[in-house]
Amino acid sequence: MLPFLSLFILGSLLTQNAQGNSQPLAIARLSPELLQHYTLRVISRQMDPRALKDRLQSLPLEETVKEGLRQGNGGGLLTGLPLVGGLVNNVLGNILKIKINKITLLDLQIKLHKHETKIIVTIPADIELEVRCPLSLLGSILRLKLYLDIQVGVRVVKDPLTGHIKLTIENCHNNPGHLRITLLNDYKKNPLVHFLNRTLRLVTDVLEKTVPNLLQKQLCPLLNGLVQNVLDLLQGSLSSQVHGEMFQLAPESFRLHDGSLNLVYEGQIQMPGGQIVTLPPDSVPISAKPLEGSPMNMILSGKYVALALRALLPPRVFNLGRQNEVAAFRSQIAAVIPKASNIRVLQIASGLPSLSLAVGKVEVWQPVEIRAFAEHPTEADRPLLTIRVTLALLAHPSIADGKMMFTLHRPRIASLVPVSSSIGNFDGQLLTGVMTRLLSASLLPHQNKILAEGIPIPLVQQLGLNSLRVSAGKDGLLVFVPPNGVPVSA
Structure with missing residues (x-):
């Protein structure tokens, strides 16, 4: 038996959504945590780290940084330092061999825009760079770590052809406010530490201005594709494989509300004798709050369940x-x-x-x-x-x-x-x-x-949801991941 509180909340949910003459076939609510968990799983399964590293190795890093160094020196950053003019020319003339040793995509973050107009997907990346420099004072190799955020925006828009509300990728860019470059070498005991600081400042300044844009051009199409895979899943129709084409479900609209992504479903059921019953969504507002602490809950209308049984x-x-x-x-x-x-x-x-x-x-x-x-x-x-x-x-x-x-x-x-x-x-x-x-x-x-063959419900199998429970209200069934439960199978 579910706790009384769950039943009370369910009754409130179904009462609020029963206003009007009919109900939507189903209303699903997905928390940002669940979307984050699933999107990360998609990225980890579909992205090959070795292939990504090889892809980034082909970037014209050396030429871009050399050009940036030449332009930076013209600004006089290193002028006024005694006895180092030749060394600086040596740096600028003979630098560099730049190599990407490692790239790691960190745990992504998903949050709703403060005005609930779009979803912001942030994918942090750690990139270790190796800079080979002939200047012995700097050491033969500089090891740098570059940390940056790639952000993908997902907006809720109305399809001009169908009138349906759908999700679409809006933009992809790096977040300059979150860029950090860290030197992994320890050179503090070097007697020319002041000169080294000035030189490194020039190098890192050029890296900050050039490398993120290069990486963005390579990472954004890749990450856009991975995020699009998630959107395709959320927006995809579902046909029952158990019962042929007896059950067909599809999301009709999306809404960002109360910190969650809400989906409203329409669909049709093929009745005995071949009659097709269409279940369009109603204009019932999605005003009820999600079950507190549950990463996913879905209301299945009583009408849909009754027709499915028939x-x-x-x-x-x-x-x-x-x-x-x-x-x-x-x-x-x-x-x-x-x-x-x-x-x-x-x-x-x-x-x-x-x-x-x-x-x-x-x-x-x-x-x-x-x-x-x-x-x-x-x-x-x-x-x-x-x-x-x-x-x-x-x-x-x-x-x-x-x-x-x-x-x-x-x-x-x-x-x-x-x-x-x-x-x-x-x-x-x-x-x-x-x-x-x-x-x-x-x-x-x-x-x-x-x-026992079952009535298909949207998203559950596609998202790999497990540990689901069901509770009945007077107008429908609530399907939910229990609070603090493991939402997605490994």
């Missing part, structure tokens, strides 16, 4: 005719109707189920007709007796592999009405127990097997 459990007729299937129930029916001892076949005809939701409780109601025959029935045969019942079942929802499964249990007969009998009158209420046992042994296993 699509999976169409009307069906099947016969129980084997001796061991019928014998026990025949004797129990005969105890109420003496002339029922000649029953040989029991036929069960199930109708379309309906869904009943309350806070903390999910029930499935289903009309069922039970018919008894003396012989194996043909279309023209009249049953010995016909009983019509309304079956009520508790439904336990669970999430696995991107799908919601229901397990039906604790059946009870809410109503029982005798429809016809050619073997004498009887009190239908006396058959309630045997009919309950009959449906438990025959109908329930069949329906649970179908429901």
Whole structure:
């Protein structure tokens, strides 16, 4: 059982989103932490550090820095230092061999713009540079570490063709305010430390002005592509692979609100017989706050779940005719109707189920007709007796592999009405127990097997979400990662 607080918050969420005539198919809320976790996983899986290093090695670092040094010296930075003019010319004339030894992309950060107009993805990078210099006073090799931030902006915009609200990459640039260059060598004991400081200041000044822009030109297209992969996943349609094209879901709009990314879904369900039911989103405002501490929560409308159950459990007729299937129930029916001892076949005809939701409780109601025959029935045969019942079942929802499964249990007969009998009158209420046992042994296993295939829900499998829980409200189901739970599988 979930804590009372979770149920209370769920009731509030669903009440706020039930205003109006209909609900969206689903509303998903993703925290920046979850987006950050997933985007980092995409980058770590799709980026080859060795290939990235080789790619950056091809940059014209030496030529760019040499040109910057020549221009910098013209400004007089090193003038006024005694006896070092030749050394400076030597530095500027014979420098440099620049090599990138290592590049490390650090843990990225995702935050919402303060006016909730866009998402800012910041990807810090540590780059170790090796500068080979013939000037012995500096040592043969300078080792520098350059730290910079690459920022990718993602804006929520309206598609002029479809009218849908979508996510699009706005820009990519380095953040100059976060640039740092650190010398890894220790030269403080050198007698010409003052000269070395001035020389290094010139070198690092040139590096600050030139290298980040070079790196940006290489890193931005790469990082834009990786971020776009995440956006494509969030904006992609979902078709059920288990049930063919029976379920199709797609995000219709996005909104940045209350520190989270909110998605509103539309979709369609193919009903038995081929009828397509479209479930457009409503203009219900997304005003409820996410479940506190949960990195992801999603409201599935009761309408969507009810239609999904109807699509999976169409009307069906099947016969129980084997001796061991019928014998026990025949004797129990005969105890109420003496002339029922000649029953040989029991036929069960199930109708379309309906869904009943309350806070903390999910029930499935289903009309069922039970018919008894003396012989194996043909279309023209009249049953010995016909009983019509309304079956009520508790439904336990669970999430696995991107799908919601229901397990039906604790059946009870809410109503029982005798429809016809050619073997004498009887009190239908006396058959309630045997009919309950009959449906438990025959109908329930069949329906649970179908429901175990699951109803697809968006994002769960694509994001690799696990440890999900489900709780019921009066208008829908809340699917969520529990607070402080591990949101994404490794």
